Amino acid sequence: MAPYISSFVESKTRKGIKGEDIKWILYELDRHLAEKGHQACYIDRISYDSWYHATCGNKQVSTVYQKVSVMRRFLIYMGNMGLECYVPRLPRKHKSEYVPYIFTENEIKGLFAAADNLRVKEHHANSLMMVVPVLLRTLYSTAIRIGEAINLRNKDIDFEKHVIVLDNTKNGRQRLAPLNESLEKVLRQYIRYRNMLPVEGVMAPESHLFVNGLGHKLSKRGIGRYFRKLLQEANIPYKGHEEGPSLHNLRHTACVHSLVRMHRQGRDIYCCLPILSTFMGHVKVMDTEHYLRLTQNMYPEIIQMDASVTAGLGNLIAKSLLKVDDHGNI
Structure with missing residues (x-):
């Protein structure tokens, strides 16, 4: 075989x-x-x-x-290839019932403040304190995935063109993540301090951008532990591994917040969704709709959008408003 x-x-x-x-x-x-x-x-x-x-x-x-x-x-x-094999039927495709956690704008500010105030009682060379604040801001500002972020190399940051070049993406396609002025400032500050680490090659183009105190590549598990600490400091309840909130929810939140901002700026919603889809790195606009799990209490203005535009989001919005008791009853 x-x-x-x-x-x-x-x-x-x-x-x-x-x-x-x-x-x-x-x-x-x-x-x-x-x-x-x-x-x-x-x-x-x-x-x-x-x-x-x-x-x-x-x-x-x-x-x-x-x-x-x-x-x-x-x-x-x-x-x-000429080898006759048994070909099974595909099982019914699973339709996820997962509703991602969407952070409020105040909760995002609380997470950033908690990250900026990180302290440890004992010094550890492999500490993540230096990188956590900039990593969270990068995830929220660019909506890139945590796996994409920890795989970034120094050469992938282009301050002249104000973009991050992403090669190792989920769908195998290269894409550009925009750098706004505030994120550029944070990244430059982080890089300046990171380059002071007594680690050979930390500034090399092929070296990882985000590293721990030893100059080593970050791990999802290590970042996840710090993130749960930040949730506690920001008074955001952690419901468990399956329910989150998780680091990936920063990507969901960035998508929702971006749409809300464009709507508040008076942008044409017909133009917003394709732009948002490109920003998220999705091939189809329908893939972006998966992220737009909104609640009426958080963003009532979204519900008031043109019905012809939000028709595709209706089911997602309705699902996010449903409550299920311990016995599975709606």
């Missing part, structure tokens, strides 16, 4: 598709078949069912859909 798995992954990579998830799912398949002593150069119904029950049992619906989708594409690929 190895030649077919390798050629399938390579074919996806050549098309610009990130193959990490595909690699892991097919690695899981390869390991399962090896454990079962599978010798054939094809996969029949029995082999597929064995893999499915071993790797998809007790998994989230979205995870199962992803695994089966990759397997289905791989089995079709093998069929096109």
